[in-house]
Amino acid sequence: MSAPTPNESDERLGVWLVGARGNVATTAIVGARAIARGLTGTTGMVTERAPVSRLELPPVSGFVFGGHDIERESLLEQATRQSERNGVPDGETLATVEDDLERIDERIEVGTARNCGAAVSAESQHLDPELTVGSVVEQIRSDYRAFREDHGLDRLVVVNVASTEPELDDSDAYDSREALERAIEEDDGDLPASVLYAYAAVVDGHPFVNFTPSTGNALGGIRELAVEKNVPHMGRDAKTGETLVKSALAPMFAGRNLQVLAWEGHNILGNKDGLVLEDDANAAGKLSSKGELLESILPDIGHNRVRIDYTPSLADWKTAWDYIHFEGFLDTEMKMQFTWEGSDSALAAPLVLDLVRLIAHADEHDEGGLQPQLSSFFKAPLGVDEHDFSRQLEGLTEYAERHS
Amino acid sequence: MSAPTPNESDERLGVWLVGARGNVATTAIVGARAIARGLTGTTGMVTERAPVSRLELPPVSGFVFGGHDIERESLLEQATRQSERNGVPDGETLATVEDDLERIDERIEVGTARNCGAAVSAESQHLDPELTVGSVVEQIRSDYRAFREDHGLDRLVVVNVASTEPELDDSDAYDSREALERAIEEDDGDLPASVLYAYAAVVDGHPFVNFTPSTGNALGGIRELAVEKNVPHMGRDAKTGETLVKSALAPMFAGRNLQVLAWEGHNILGNKDGLVLEDDANAAGKLSSKGELLESILPDIGHNRVRIDYTPSLADWKTAWDYIHFEGFLDTEMKMQFTWEGSDSALAAPLVLDLVRLIAHADEHDEGGLQPQLSSFFKAPLGVDEHDFSRQLEGLTEYAERHS
Amino acid sequence: MSAPTPNESDERLGVWLVGARGNVATTAIVGARAIARGLTGTTGMVTERAPVSRLELPPVSGFVFGGHDIERESLLEQATRQSERNGVPDGETLATVEDDLERIDERIEVGTARNCGAAVSAESQHLDPELTVGSVVEQIRSDYRAFREDHGLDRLVVVNVASTEPELDDSDAYDSREALERAIEEDDGDLPASVLYAYAAVVDGHPFVNFTPSTGNALGGIRELAVEKNVPHMGRDAKTGETLVKSALAPMFAGRNLQVLAWEGHNILGNKDGLVLEDDANAAGKLSSKGELLESILPDIGHNRVRIDYTPSLADWKTAWDYIHFEGFLDTEMKMQFTWEGSDSALAAPLVLDLVRLIAHADEHDEGGLQPQLSSFFKAPLGVDEHDFSRQLEGLTEYAERHS
Amino acid sequence: MSAPTPNESDERLGVWLVGARGNVATTAIVGARAIARGLTGTTGMVTERAPVSRLELPPVSGFVFGGHDIERESLLEQATRQSERNGVPDGETLATVEDDLERIDERIEVGTARNCGAAVSAESQHLDPELTVGSVVEQIRSDYRAFREDHGLDRLVVVNVASTEPELDDSDAYDSREALERAIEEDDGDLPASVLYAYAAVVDGHPFVNFTPSTGNALGGIRELAVEKNVPHMGRDAKTGETLVKSALAPMFAGRNLQVLAWEGHNILGNKDGLVLEDDANAAGKLSSKGELLESILPDIGHNRVRIDYTPSLADWKTAWDYIHFEGFLDTEMKMQFTWEGSDSALAAPLVLDLVRLIAHADEHDEGGLQPQLSSFFKAPLGVDEHDFSRQLEGLTEYAERHS
Ligand SMILES: NC(=O)c1ccc[n+]([C@@H]2O[C@H](COP(=O)([O-])OP(=O)(O)OC[C@H]3O[C@@H](n4cnc5c(N)ncnc54)[C@H](O)[C@@H]3O)[C@@H](O)[C@H]2O)c1
Ligand SMILES: NC(=O)c1ccc[n+]([C@@H]2O[C@H](COP(=O)([O-])OP(=O)(O)OC[C@H]3O[C@@H](n4cnc5c(N)ncnc54)[C@H](O)[C@@H]3O)[C@@H](O)[C@H]2O)c1
Ligand SMILES: NC(=O)c1ccc[n+]([C@@H]2O[C@H](COP(=O)([O-])OP(=O)(O)OC[C@H]3O[C@@H](n4cnc5c(N)ncnc54)[C@H](O)[C@@H]3O)[C@@H](O)[C@H]2O)c1
Ligand SMILES: NC(=O)c1ccc[n+]([C@@H]2O[C@H](COP(=O)([O-])OP(=O)(O)OC[C@H]3O[C@@H](n4cnc5c(N)ncnc54)[C@H](O)[C@@H]3O)[C@@H](O)[C@H]2O)c1
Ligand code: NA
Ligand code: NA
Incomplete structure (x- = not known):
């Protein structure tokens, strides 16, 4: 303290x-x-x-x-x-x-x-x-x-x-x-x-x-x-959770000239914000500000999707799972995954x-x-x-x- | 290409x-x-x-x-x-x-x-x-x-x-x-x-x-x-794998004034480097260069451990699992985990x-x-x-x- | 062999x-x-x-x-x-x-x-x-x-x-x-x-x-x-991947009288089967046979969702991430997660x-x-x-x- | 209730x-x-x-x-x-x-x-x-x-x-x-x-x-x-946590005739039990009852290790990360991982x-x-x-x- x-x-x-x-x-x-x-x-x-x-x-x-x-x-x-x-x-x-x-x-x-x-x-x-x-x-x-x-x-x-x-x-x-x-x-x-x-x-x-x-x-x-x-x-x-992590991690892939083939981001949360975002119209802006960040840092990214799902029991706790499929030297395919479990508010x-x-x-x-x-x-x-x-x-x- | x-x-x-x-x-x-x-x-x-x-x-x-x-x-x-x-x-x-x-x-x-x-x-x-x-x-x-x-x-x-x-x-x-x-x-x-x-x-x-x-x-x-x-x-x-990720992620916790209570890093790999590092004497330098990085970025870190274990079937593929326990606003405890699966060489x-x-x-x-x-x-x-x-x-x- | x-x-x-x-x-x-x-x-x-x-x-x-x-x-x-x-x-x-x-x-x-x-x-x-x-x-x-x-x-x-x-x-x-x-x-x-x-x-x-x-x-x-x-x-x-794992794990929660609050299953795969399943009509049967299993083993389950997404770079490799939120003794909320990375065929x-x-x-x-x-x-x-x-x-x- | x-x-x-x-x-x-x-x-x-x-x-x-x-x-x-x-x-x-x-x-x-x-x-x-x-x-x-x-x-x-x-x-x-x-x-x-x-x-x-x-x-x-x-x-x-999960999952690998090449189990916990188990002598019995289970269900297992580490900030919460490397048809290598986060008591x-x-x-x-x-x-x-x-x-x- x-x-x-x-x-x-x-x-x-x-x-x-x-x-x-x-x-x-x-x-x-x-x-x-x-x-x-x-x-x-x-x-x-x-x-x-x-x-x-x-x-x-x-x-x-x-x-x-x-x-x-x-x-x-x-x-x-x-x-x-x-x-x-x-x-x-x-x-x-x-x-x-x-x-x-x-x-x-x-x-x-x-x-x-x-x-x-x-x-x-x-x-x-x-x-x-x-x-x-x-x-x-x-x-x-x-x-x-x-x-x-x-x-x-x-x-x-x-x-x-x-x-x-x-x-x-x-x-x-x-x-x-x-x-x-x-x-x-x-x-x-x-x-x-x-x-x-x-x-x-x-x-x-x-x-x-x-x-x-x-x-x-x-x-x-x-x-x-x-x-x-x-x-x-x-x-x-x-920028509080998954996107914050992306903005810290994506530059690492860029900086090492690693080719991101796919970045899948899957968010589940249970608060009212989550419920509102279940509505496709309301989610549009959120998904686009979440998605654009990667395109900007990794212009060559192969595939980039973000999902937000409503899971009532989680209440205000948001869990994100991200799966990053990337290619390095000698065309070697590798993977990074993370989960983030935070209190949104x-x-x-x-x-x-x-x-x-x-x-x-x-x-x-x-x-x-x-x-x-x-x-x-x-x-x-x-x-x-x-x-x-x-x-x-x-x-x-x-x-x-x-x-x- | x-x-x-x-x-x-x-x-x-x-x-x-x-x-x-x-x-x-x-x-x-x-x-x-x-x-x-x-x-x-x-x-x-x-x-x-x-x-x-x-x-x-x-x-x-x-x-x-x-x-x-x-x-x-x-x-x-x-x-x-x-x-x-x-x-x-x-x-x-x-x-x-x-x-x-x-x-x-x-x-x-x-x-x-x-x-x-x-x-x-x-x-x-x-x-x-x-x-x-x-x-x-x-x-x-x-x-x-x-x-x-x-x-x-x-x-x-x-x-x-x-x-x-x-x-x-x-x-x-x-x-x-x-x-x-x-x-x-x-x-x-x-x-x-x-x-x-x-x-x-x-x-x-x-x-x-x-x-x-x-x-x-x-x-x-x-x-x-x-x-x-x-x-x-x-x-x-x-700096190729887990430590690279740490050097991208740890500044995020520092930058947001989040208190890292514990950062556990567990590495398994199956190549000759892994076999040599099973020997405590040879591992000492490795563990210290891996460990110091966090202490430097997060001087208030509560607990910081890195393990390297030899898992023969993985051959040259190194998998790291990192578990980060941190505290934010209103003493809220939260967690981030990642896995990294890369070909070391x-x-x-x-x-x-x-x-x-x-x-x-x-x-x-x-x-x-x-x-x-x-x-x-x-x-x-x-x-x-x-x-x-x-x-x-x-x-x-x-x-x-x-x-x- | x-x-x-x-x-x-x-x-x-x-x-x-x-x-x-x-x-x-x-x-x-x-x-x-x-x-x-x-x-x-x-x-x-x-x-x-x-x-x-x-x-x-x-x-x-x-x-x-x-x-x-x-x-x-x-x-x-x-x-x-x-x-x-x-x-x-x-x-x-x-x-x-x-x-x-x-x-x-x-x-x-x-x-x-x-x-x-x-x-x-x-x-x-x-x-x-x-x-x-x-x-x-x-x-x-x-x-x-x-x-x-x-x-x-x-x-x-x-x-x-x-x-x-x-x-x-x-x-x-x-x-x-x-x-x-x-x-x-x-x-x-x-x-x-x-x-x-x-x-x-x-x-x-x-x-x-x-x-x-x-x-x-x-x-x-x-x-x-x-x-x-x-x-x-x-x-x-x-039953080959995620659902196989579910049929092995769900009985454990039932057998120990643990209350599953939510079971989220998220699948990504990149083969033609994945492409066909992107079509909602074709996916319907798949999602229902995947979903019913949990309802059957865990009749009191709070929330149960399965998603299948198409991620081209994965080819025939299917990755599932499952997040299980459950409650035990003294209303204690706990979590299990798994990932499964298998060659579908x-x-x-x-x-x-x-x-x-x-x-x-x-x-x-x-x-x-x-x-x-x-x-x-x-x-x-x-x-x-x-x-x-x-x-x-x-x-x-x-x-x-x-x-x- | x-x-x-x-x-x-x-x-x-x-x-x-x-x-x-x-x-x-x-x-x-x-x-x-x-x-x-x-x-x-x-x-x-x-x-x-x-x-x-x-x-x-x-x-x-x-x-x-x-x-x-x-x-x-x-x-x-x-x-x-x-x-x-x-x-x-x-x-x-x-x-x-x-x-x-x-x-x-x-x-x-x-x-x-x-x-x-x-x-x-x-x-x-x-x-x-x-x-x-x-x-x-x-x-x-x-x-x-x-x-x-x-x-x-x-x-x-x-x-x-x-x-x-x-x-x-x-x-x-x-x-x-x-x-x-x-x-x-x-x-x-x-x-x-x-x-x-x-x-x-x-x-x-x-x-x-x-x-x-x-x-x-x-x-x-x-x-x-x-x-x-x-x-x-x-x-x-x-049998309360990681080992319980093993006893539910290992039979699945056996039942499908999948060859487990390596099963790594890594536990971190922060209660007094964890502190006592830091002592190698006291841990011996625990590790052996945790380990034997896999050998019994999967007699051909290639590699099997369990670690218990003491992470004070987790208090009574035990987190296990298990990494399972297995081989299936046509010598295909695949992976399953899970994490378990439970209140031990x-x-x-x-x-x-x-x-x-x-x-x-x-x-x-x-x-x-x-x-x-x-x-x-x-x-x-x-x-x-x-x-x-x-x-x-x-x-x-x-x-x-x-x-x-
Ligand atoms: N980590 C985060 O929580 C986070 C991060 C980034 C952005 N945001 C954004 O912050 C906003 C608030 O999130 P929240 O979790 O507090 O949501 P919430 O649903 O708990 O609160 C939103 C509040 O806004 C009120 N409201 C809705 N429309 C209104 C209007 N037109 N005029 C006045 N009040 C109105 C609602 O009644 C509700 O009380 C959301 O837009 C969310 O996307 C939150
Ligand atoms: N991602 C990585 O692979 C990575 C990252 C950082 C550092 N390193 C370091 O790079 C080094 C090499 O890693 P590796 O995976 O190639 O290991 P390796 O065991 O495959 O190769 C090491 C080679 O060094 C030779 N060698 C050992 N002692 C020698 C000596 N005194 N003189 C000459 N040759 C000697 C060995 O015979 C062997 O051929 C290790 O020290 C490792 O810690 C590797
Ligand atoms: N692990 C698994 O791969 C798995 C598990 C359970 C079920 N399945 C099911 O098995 C089926 C095959 O999976 P796949 O990965 O081989 O898919 P695929 O798309 O690679 O192969 C399907 C084949 O069926 C052919 N086909 C489609 N409609 C046909 C028709 N009416 N008559 C004759 N041929 C037709 C297609 O041309 C294609 O060659 C799918 O229904 C899938 O859901 C697969
Ligand atoms: N999930 C679980 O918590 C779990 C699962 C399986 C087994 N266990 C086992 O249960 C035991 C208790 O676990 P815990 O978390 O309560 O540990 P704990 O350290 O909180 O409690 C152990 C208690 O035993 C007392 N004690 C120690 N030696 C004693 C002795 N010789 N005579 C009388 N009392 C003695 C200690 O003072 C302490 O109060 C441990 O052996 C643990 O390995 C626990
Ligand atoms: Na040049
Ligand atoms: Na009774």
Whole structure:
């Protein structure tokens, strides 16, 4: 249990989680409060390890949480279920942060479920689907604003940790700020929730992180807006398990000039994210950000498939089995296999906290637009071609050294 | 099957393999000749991949092979047995290079077996153990010299691919050139064969590579000599299988601030190298170069063990099973496992060819002493602390960019 | 290499393979001829191990092969491709049986492709689809008869090793001999090839084995016919890899009263069988015979899924990864995983030879109808509920003891 | 959570555990009490599954526990540590049985540590080593007797779950009752604790089970005594994890006439049992009972090795990796691998309860001597050659059918 670093700013930082009652959000909130109360260490947090820990970053213990969700069950109910089913968090930790969870739950507003797919929106509570896109955006902006004012925050970071949406068919149609804003104005029925949350954040200067494979800030129009407003933002699809391992291993095959004939990746998991991803439409984005990484590092790869299956008994535990068939010298065929058994949310949650701290840091230093130094956190880092995890991390190291 | 690149020097390069009739040497020779005859591609060779391939390097097809061994069975007999037991090389390839192997076998001289351990020297044919150390060194120097002259070579690179020796007890006693040369003069009975081969090479200006965990050029006295004579040399213990994977994976755990509680590595293999390593004395060096890597990348590791067991039916195929128990956020315990099934010599042989080319390149450019740009090839790279494979490889990339 | 047993009958036995140019058939034929020529042993053959080896069985070396196929490429071409891609058979073995293969290829007749699915029948050569069902049956009967007469055979065993067909929609419609024969007469367009091959065999007294998941002799009408004619027959879907392991392991969980929460089975393979099974229709039967076994041994199983994916680089090598999540005492969750890497046809081929010998034995002893003593060979043994491999095998042991 | 079956006898049954404060004993006691209090089901108990559940067996809820140990820490302290380190039992279950544990702990007497090896006896509290063997036996007999009288028990079953002892050098010297009793009389210094516990039980008619690989009742002298006194007893070394899997899988390779070239088994575990087994002397018996099983089922096996390594972070969780290299038809080499991750004590504890019930049943039915129907519970079942798990289990099924 390593102690938090001393090197911390003392601003009041708001953290707005879209999907605030989900697994990842709940674990991030529980973890932050457990750290604040001295119950747990910071293992798993990249910002607590040198040299990144030498940056002056907002302390996790000072985060003020709020968010949107479309789920009725409270944060505490969610956390209790997670504790019972997954063992994460453990009972003792949960007991100590119970009051915190109840307080934070009151700050969670009803979100929009536009174009989130049937797997997500069924049985949920959400903003009236009859509202115009413009009114939805206004509502979200006002939620952000009210939170910031009510809690006297110096800064508000918005993080999308909501369920994965189906892919947007024609994302090129919103390639410029102008096209996007016209679409909002004209009540374009295709725009998905993630884009509205992202737009509402960036247009008002709130740094934005897309932890999910959903479209969000990947849209050309939002990227242009972020540059114009000098708002830092980054995404997409956090790299936590099998894909993280791939980004560490694939460069080894490339670096040794070994020919990968086939890389089969088979994932089984049992949480709600897994259930949503059973729906082919919602899985599309996930599979593509998982798959592209290999094609990028191993352009000559012979065969590359990723499967995600729902196995209820595993709860939040994700197991991946990867089988790598490769050829070496003298046409010799060889094999590597791995299995990865991790708690999905325990892997994701500390990265949420890291990203909040680092994007707040960029914002404080007036560094707007995409944040390539954060590429190591994402399966499909916006604006970055490098997928080798070690080299991506060097980008963060250099950033840390530059700023400390 | 990628074609060799055009960018090649045309010098006559001699390649002297100590342990020339072993698995690694045989596969390297078969492979080089098969490439020369257009039978196979260069998959597995780092020097055939951009940006290293942009260097002007001696072509593999022009290598003139010779060497030392203490084994009576001919190169062709060895290769035939390998082909039958391991399937590497395949029968067709072997048939085509048969004459080459017979010709090269005539250039293999009897070596010394001093302090190589009982597992190695029993039943071997070797230089008279009654000879003084000084005479052994003279014999080796004269073998190198004669080969160079007989074949009109522009340069001779010496590579140690002989069986692993027991560790040298007191390597500090030979910390300076002066101490080492006095020990040779005074017929010091402790000096092992690998040191004598290395000394004989470096003192006469032949670049030297130690592919094995044996002492060889790691000794202080030889390192000093190499600086004084400006001779390039590097080692030790080539990184081909399980340890290669470790050097790609361990940085991922470090980079994400995940706490490795235990890393168990269990290797089974069935070739002569495996048999020799069954002997605890001979295994010591191997286990320590395999083990140190993790301690270096993961200084807080809780438990770290490597086992090597001999499983005859596997022949040259090495299987490793690694079990990694780690802790993440909220004290969550998770696991990763991998298995690696590779042909040991098919993995090693192309690296022998790469190292010959790259050390010859350094020699041509008058870059003497240790060669840190070659660190990615070794489990215990001399003079280099970095063990992250991606970062080691960047050193080679930078070298290639600097020179091309 | 164990020598064939002495205890053999000397009748001339014909072996008619439906799908004679496929992987399984080719390997069975190559193996039988290699045994006949003393090139290989009988490892993998159940009938060559006590106590089954004590039965008086027709010698493999005396098998006279013929068959149907819809593929144009010759047996030798198939075997050569298998040898090159899979390494099974090896080059030397293939060379020795080449003449045998050419001779046997001339005895392969053009078959019917009725209702075999697009994945199979495209580009094939087959009996005119305009023929009535009745005429097709007549053609097949006459092919069997001619073969028997031309080669002076004492007995003809027919084995279906053709590609898996799509499932028959309404198999109950052919529940009696009478219904089936009326359907043939009335030119019922739904009857698939496997049923026609089976009917033609049984109606003329040829013992029949269905090695595949296709309908064939599983149909009520054929079972009735076999009883009436006292013809031995058995099936279906030979148990060679992952499912074999399941039938050995699942009883352990049952026997120890451990609760299996989830059993995930993921298969990858690269041969033509794999390609055909990529087609959902053709895969249906396979997945159901693979899946039912677990439900039968573990009636309380929580979750049970089997996947088959096509991975071209694996050729005939099938790799299965199974993940078993189970609960024990004090609600403790535990895990078992296995991988199985086998040559599909090397596993299947000896069983073809075993089944031919054992069904010929039953025929000689006038034991018609289903053959429950052969249940251990099948994923979905007709007429047998026992799926525990050890207990199934005891049935065979008892049969052997009864007859020897 | 299945409810206990109604079919139960109502005698007062005493259960005396030698090693009562160890992992296995503690988990068995916690489990029995949790069942009694309705907190948990009986998953993992063989006697709660048909047809064995149809026997009239003493109810677990009525077991009266007592025992010997040489460890000072109380049962509750042990259970608390297990709960925290292993998660088994969970906190809620533990809380509910706390009082039970405290009460039972008072019934644990100080045992003898004779010839248990330094790894066990150091720092322990045990009977004065200066006592004669005869006096030790008297003390143990009187402990058993007092417990039986104090609690008005109808029957007392003794189970050895103490740490594994080093192997007895010359077990043939105690081959008859007469030789053994003379050795006790003559104060023979070689007799180990397990033999004394077993002798004291059998001589006074208490049924005895040896759950460990220690000598105990395997000695000829005790077997003779048990026959003369008609006392049921059985052993040795309960089959819970890797070896259980082997006994289910190995018959599959045998049954299909596949040639196992090598079977490598590698176990890592982190509990006190693991620590004791790090000591080569104590491990000897364990490795031999684990190893013999394969030799017995696969007499032609090429290579067979089992390793047990101590990995502290795993606590009570044992992971086994097994690698099976086998050859099939046409000399094709193939591979199977498995991993098994189980809580050692959660696997063992229900079997302790099962064995108590079943040996009490035999005693009630005056069936003395060895109990072959219990062979499926043991790695080295005394007096039984059959190692195939399915067939061993059939012995139990037949016993159950005979008695119900
Ligand atoms: N390791 C990881 O867990 C990991 C890694 C990378 C990416 N992700 C992504 O993070 C996201 C969250 O994962 P999770 O496991 O927490 O999933 P989850 O299903 O547990 O939580 C998602 C939450 O989002 C809410 N939600 C859905 N649509 C919404 C909307 N339109 N507006 C507001 N709230 C909405 C849901 O009600 C739910 O509470 C997913 O997109 C997942 O793919 C997770
Ligand atoms: N993947 C790999 O194969 C790999 C990786 C790293 C290091 N290495 C090292 O490379 C070396 C060779 O491995 P191998 O598999 O070829 O082993 P090998 O046993 O097949 O060959 C070693 C050869 O060295 C010869 N030899 C032994 N002592 C000698 C001496 N004193 N002088 C001259 N010749 C001598 C032997 O006779 C034999 O022919 C070993 O030290 C091994 O540890 C191999
Ligand atoms: N381990 C195993 O290989 C295994 C195990 C169990 C079952 N099987 C089953 O055995 C069958 C054969 O497997 P394979 O690997 O040899 O497949 P394959 O695709 O290599 O061979 C099938 C052959 O059947 C021929 N064929 C297809 N339809 C036909 C028809 N209607 N009439 C005559 N010939 C026809 C094809 O042309 C081909 O030559 C498959 O159904 C498979 O599912 C195989
Ligand atoms: N799955 C399993 O856990 C399993 C399976 C088969 C066999 N076993 C065997 O069961 C035994 C117990 O395993 P465990 O995990 O509970 O070990 P443990 O080390 O946790 O417990 C052993 C207990 O025995 C006590 N003990 C040692 N010597 C004694 C003596 N001479 N007299 C009285 N008490 C003594 C110790 O103090 C300790 O409390 C071991 O021999 C083990 O090999 C366990
Ligand atoms: Na080049
Ligand atoms: Na009962």
